[in-house]
Amino acid sequence: MNTELFGIIASFALMLVIGIPLGKYLAKMFAGEKVWTDFMKPVENGIYKLSGINPNEPMDWKQFLKAMMCINLLWLVYGFFVLLYQDKLPLNPDANPGMTADLAFNSIISFVVNCNLQHYSGESGATYLTQHFIFMFLQFVSAATGIACAVGLFKAFRDKTTNDLGNFWAYFLRAITRLLLPLSIVVALILTFNGTPSSYADKDKFISLQGDTVNVSRGPAAQFIAIKHLGTNGGGWFGANSSHPLENPNYLTNITEIVSQMIIPIAMVLCFGYFIRRKKLGWVIFGVMMIGALLLLIPSIGSETGGNPAIAKMGVSQVTGAMEGKEVRIGPTATAFWSTFTTIVSTGSVNGMHDSTMALTGLWQLLGMMINGFFGGCGVGVLNYFIYLIIAVFISGLMVGRTPEFLGHKVEAREVKIAALITLLSPFLIMAGTAIAAFVFTNHGSANWAVKPSAWLNNPSFHGFSEMLYEMTSANANNGSGFEGLGDNNIFWNLSTGILMILGRFLPIIGPVAIAGLLAKKKYIPESAGTLKTDTITFGLMTFAVILVLNALSYFPALALGPIAEFFSMPK
Amino acid sequence: MKSNIIKSIRLTLVLTVVLCVIYPVAISLAGKLSKGRGNGETITVNGKVVGYANIGQSFTQPKYFWGRPSAVGYNAAGSAGSNKGPSNPDYLKDVSNRIDTLLKYHPYLKRSDIPAEMVTASGSGLDPDISPAAAKIQIQRVAKVRGLDIEAVTALVNQHTEAPLAGLFGPAKVNVLKLNVALDALKK
Numbered sequence: 234m235n236t237e238l239f240g241i242i243a244s245f246a247l248m249l250v251i252g253i254p255l256g257k258y259l260a261k262m263f264a265g266e267k268v269w270t271d272f273m274k275p276v277e278n279g280i281y282k283l284s285g286i287n288p289n290e291p292m293d294w295k296q297f298l299k300a301m302m303c304i305n306l307l308w309l310v311y312g313f314f315v316l317l318y319q320d321k322l323p324l325n326p327d328a329n330p331g332m333t334a335d336l337a338f339n340s341i342i343s344f345v346v347n348c349n350l351q352h353y354s355g356e357s358g359a360t361y362l363t364q365h366f367i368f369m370f371l372q373f374v375s376a377a378t379g380i381a382c383a384v385g386l387f388k389a390f391r392d393k394t395t396n397d398l399g400n401f402w403a404y405f406l407r408a409i410t411r412l413l414l415p416l417s418i419v420v421a422l423i424l425t426f427n428g429t430p431s432s433y434a435d436k437d438k439f440i441s442l443q444g445d446t447v448n449v450s451r452g453p454a455a456q457f458i459a460i461k462h463l464g465t466n467g468g469g470w471f472g473a474n475s476s477h478p479l480e481n482p483n484y485l486t487n488i489t490e491i492v493s494q495m496i497i498p499i500a501m502v503l504c505f506g507y508f509i510r511r512k513k514l515g516w517v518i519f520g521v522m523m524i525g526a527l528l529l530l531i532p533s534i535g536s537e538t539g540g541n542p543a544i545a546k547m548g549v550s551q552v553t554g555a556m557e558g559k560e561v562r563i564g565p566t567a568t569a570f571w572s573t574f575t576t577i578v579s580t581g582s583v584n585g586m587h588d589s590t591m592a593l594t595g596l597w598q599l600l601g602m603m604i605n606g607f608f609g610g611c612g613v614g615v616l617n618y619f620i621y622l623i624i625a626v627f628i629s630g631l632m633v634g635r636t637p638e639f640l641g642h643k644v645e646a647r648e649v650k651i652a653a654l655i656t657l658l659s660p661f662l663i664m665a666g667t668a669i670a671a672f673v674f675t676n677h678g679s680a681n682w683a684v685k686p687s688a689w690l691n692n693p694s695f696h697g698f699s700e701m702l703y704e705m706t707s708a709n710a711n712n713g714s715g716f717e718g719l720g721d722n723n724i725f726w727n728l729s730t731g732i733l734m735i736l737g738r739f740l741p742i743i744g745p746v747a748i749a750g751l752l753a754k755k756k757y758i759p760e761s762a763g764t765l766k767t768d769t770i771t772f773g774l775m776t777f778a779v780i781l782v783l784n785a786l787s788y789f790p791a792l793a794l795g796p797i798a799e800f801f802s803m804p805k
Numbered sequence: 806m807k808s809n810i811i812k813s814i815r816l817t818l819v820l821t822v823v824l825c826v827i828y829p830v831a832i833s834l835a836g837k838l839s840k841g842r843g844n845g846e847t848i849t850v851n852g853k854v855v856g857y858a859n860i861g862q863s864f865t866q867p868k869y870f871w872g873r874p875s876a877v878g879y880n881a882a883g884s885a886g887s888n889k890g891p892s893n894p895d896y897l898k899d900v901s902n903r904i905d906t907l908l909k910y911h912p913y914l915k916r917s918d919i920p921a922e923m924v925t926a927s928g929s930g931l932d933p934d935i936s937p938a939a940a941k942i943q944i945q946r947v948a949k950v951r952g953l954d955i956e957a958v959t960a961l962v963n964q965h966t967e968a969p970l971a972g973l974f975g976p977a978k979v980n981v982l983k984l985n986v987a988l989d990a991l992k993k
Contacts, residue, residue, distance in 0.1 A: 560928050
């Protein structure tokens with residue numbers, strides 16, 4: 234056993250040790266039971282008062298979603314203009330320019346929807362004001378939005394028959410004051426005491442040992458990086474994200490960052506079970522997700538530690554594995570480990586460049602984002618998985634010839650239609666987007682954009698196709714990582730991924746919450762011998778099969794053209 | 806709807822104060838107690854800053870230990886990897902050229918002695934570290950150029966090899982800048 238392997242085992246153990254109790258805590262906290270963070274109550278009451286919010290006002294699913302959409306729209310509009318004019322606003326010590334309209338459009342959507350796809354580089358494309366007041370602000374509130382919507386869905390199944398999903402504002406605020414903010418403080422302190430800058434100092438300049446003049450970008454990054462992971466956002470302070478030695482200075486920070494992006498997604502799954510008083514359901518879902526995660530993780534580690542066969546042919550020793558795009562202090566094992574989790578939970582931060590990972594690792598990264606329901610982003614992971622559950626319930630119902638039921642409510646045509654539409658949305662957006670991109674690349678290579686289509690791709694052949702497929706997949710999954718070789722800061726990619734991100738965010742939130750609202754209103758049917766039990770291992774396997782079949786059918790052709798073809802073209 | 810808009814605006818304002826002023830300023834103040842006072846830890850020689858402990862810098866002269874290839878030339882005003890895919894023919898040619906360069910400066914090496922990170926670009930372009938193996942292959946060259954004993958340089962490399970976290974987790978590494986600063990200070 235080598236120390237790199239020990240490192241990821243420790244990270245994995247820590248995720249569970251923190252994530253599992255956190256799930257129980259969240260269930261109690263959101264249900265309004267007594268918890269130790271009740272000392273935040275006066276702060277929350279103050280905020281409610283200043284905002285004119287009554288946190289006890291019940292909301293049906295339509296009111297709930299209206300409140301959610303309203304505040305999200307506000308952030309979109311306000312943030313867009315701040316990004317556009319960031320050069321004229323204060324806190325811009327490095328004198329960085331304002332964003333172009335298409336870049337501002339893309340960036341603001343990206344952060345509002347918890348995606349954090351970045352077509353700019355933090356060092357030169359944003360100011361300290363926009364980094365904190367727009368991007369970091371949105372990293373908090375977009376995560377809280379996702380969590381609040383998931384809790385609204387949980388609430389629908391807690392009571393037998395109800396119209397009340399709870400109060401959006403109350404869930405939203407408590408997700409910040411009792412979860413994201415306290416954890417961010419802890420993580421930011423760990424980071425800053427390990428070397429991540431946290432002061433507002435501007436760029437520094439020094440003469441290196443060899444006599445070169447070097448500029449160093451800095452800034453209050455630790456605060457940002459903490460919530461970037463806890464909120465499964467993933468947007469980097471620096472262009473190179475968490476592979477940057479100031480953003481992720483040592484192995485301890487690497488463990489901290491990977492663990493902090495996993496604990497809330499893990500906790501939310503278990504929270505579901507505890508909240509609706511069916512903890513077994515939570516554990517079955519957890520089991521399915523964990524098996525899925527490990528099935529993506531283990532081969533990724535295998536192909537990264539195996540090294541690049543083309544370089545092996547040159548006779549170089551790849552003792553630890555493939556090193557292109559990776560950092561020595563982190564190593565290929567921990568980079569492969571991170572790449573799997575960051576793609577399944579929609580964080581999208583990277584500690585090594587995905588574009589340079591092995592062909593098959595790229596395949597697992599893409600698949601993780603396409604499925605997007607193995608833990609998934611803050612709150613939205615459970616919502617995505619809920620859609621798979623409804624489809625699985627429907628298919629099981631057809632198999633045994635009974636009206637399908639979920640948690641005591643009949644699942645009828647309307648709910649299944651919504652679920653089917655949401656399921657089809659992702660493949661449609663990803664495939665159509667990639668097809669259009671490939672069409673523009675081949676037929677309009679000389680279009681006069683900021684980056685000419687003929688110059689988009691950093692790699693030829695199959696891998697170049699993967700770069701486009703990855704970008705569209707990442708946008709739709711609200712992941713935000715990229716095959717960063719793609720020349721994406723131009724009007725085509727800014728607009729197309731912007732549209733994908735916004736559809737890929739809000740429809741998969743609205744759909745599940747609407748289904749939950751519709752189901753909760755229906756008469757409660759007590760369990761009988763003929764009820765399809767959803768908290769059994771059998772049903773867990775059924776859901777797993779549904780996930781596999783749906784995604785394999787949807788994506789295999791595209792994956793075959795990209796990473797699979799690249800794999801078979803490599804020397805053995 | 807109108808009431809939602811007003812609530813949204815007011816809540817956004819209040820949360821902006823909490824999340825974008827109080828939280829980051831508090832962390833920034835706490836960070837003043839850290840090693841680099843929250844500005845990033847610097848390394849000084851004779852009172853002059855020669856670099857950041859965590860930011861790699863370009864070493865090309867034969868008298869120094871070299872770090873990894875960088876896609877941004879160690880310009881820390883930006884950061885990026887090469888983003889070259891594993892099957893890219895141009896990229897593989899670059900790697901092959903780097904191997905040749907290494908072999909030219911280290912004629913005593915076999916190809917299989919070369920660790921992968923010395924011929925591949927890092928993710929950030931600013932990787933401050935190399936593996937102990939990558940430092941060891943350079944000892945003979947550095948010692949020869951500087952007229953030092955191989956044993957003395959080897960001892961220095963060993964002294965600057967940082968063990969994994971708690972001796973258990975993650976890779977061992979050598980910080981190239983710290984090693985080179987110590988090398989400059991070494992008496993003949």
